[in-house]
Amino acid sequence: MGKVLSWLTQKFGIKSEHQQYKQQVMSETAIVDFSAITHDWEKSKRLYDILKKKCHPDLYTGEQNEKATRLFQMLMEKKYNYTELLKIKELAVKELETTIP
Amino acid sequence: MFANTWNKIISWFRDRSERNRLVRSFNESAREAFVLGEAPAMLEASISRGDPAYKHAFSRWMYSGFRIKIFTGRLLTKDEMIFIGNTILSNEQLVRRLVVLGWDTLEIHGENATYGCKWKLADHIEPINLLNS
Numbered sequence: 001m002g003k004v005l006s007w008l009t010q011k012f013g014i015k016s017e018h019q020q021y022k023q024q025v026m027s028e029t030a031i032v033d034f035s036a037i038t039h040d041w042e043k044s045k046r047l048y049d050i051l052k053k054k055c056h057p058d059l060y061t062g063e064q065n066e067k068a069t070r071l072f073q074m075l076m077e078k079k080y081n082y083t084e085l086l087k088i089k090e091l092a093v094k095e096l097e098t099t100i101p
Numbered sequence: 102m103f104a105n106t107w108n109k110i111i112s113w114f115r116d117r118s119e120r121n122r123l124v125r126s127f128n129e130s131a132r133e134a135f136v137l138g139e140a141p142a143m144l145e146a147s148i149s150r151g152d153p154a155y156k157h158a159f160s161r162w163m164y165s166g167f168r169i170k171i172f173t174g175r176l177l178t179k180d181e182m183i184f185i186g187n188t189i190l191s192n193e194q195l196v197r198r199l200v201v202l203g204w205d206t207l208e209i210h211g212e213n214a215t216y217g218c219k220w221k222l223a224d225h226i227e228p229i230n231l232l233n234s
Contacts, residue, residue: 034130
């Protein structure tokens with residue numbers, strides 16, 4: 001019986017390092033915040049579509065081209081995060097002197 | 102030996118309740134967003150069979166898919182499904198939690214679930230070496 005149980009735990013059980021990792025992940029926060037997904041996914045898609053057109057480096061020359069390149073890189077990294085996209089929008093309005101609805 | 106097995110049984114039940122809690126809270130949040138008019142589509146999470154090819158060390162032996170159905174009243178484009186999938190995958194904390202709770206596949210489906218997109222969750226978290234069982 002003992003041997004069978006030991007074989008079963010070896011075969012299907014979770015190893016101790018896995019258990020530690022699991023505890024670490026589960027203790028990060030008690031509740032996961034889903035609002036960024038459930039509330040903002042559509043807003044971030046719409047804002048990203050507008051920003052990628054407004055901040056495209058090909059639209060600018062000289063110093064503004066550098067700023068647009070930097071903003072465009074930020075945009076690519078944060079395209080799924082609505083709060084970050086709002087910050088990029090503010091930066092674009094300020095640095096590229098453009099209007100974004 | 103017996104204590105070890107007992108602990109595993111306890112943790113199996115705990116994981117099960119944690120999984121259900123996660124799905125429930127996702128659905129509550131999605132419903133709230135839809136009712137408040139903040140989201141034009143309603144998302145609904147459920148547990149599916151998953152893809153056996155995406156198994157990792159924490160995977161449950163069956164029902165290891167985290168499926169999200171999107172109710173929009175129209176046909177979803179592939180781009181939209183990929184965008185929602187990537188929005189979920191960009192939330193590292195959530196992905197880590199999904200992985201340790203035994204999910205290995207993320208599925209995004211339209212209303213009638215005839216076609217959709219799926220991702221291997223293990224590819225989207227950091228300590229990959231731990232996941233090789």
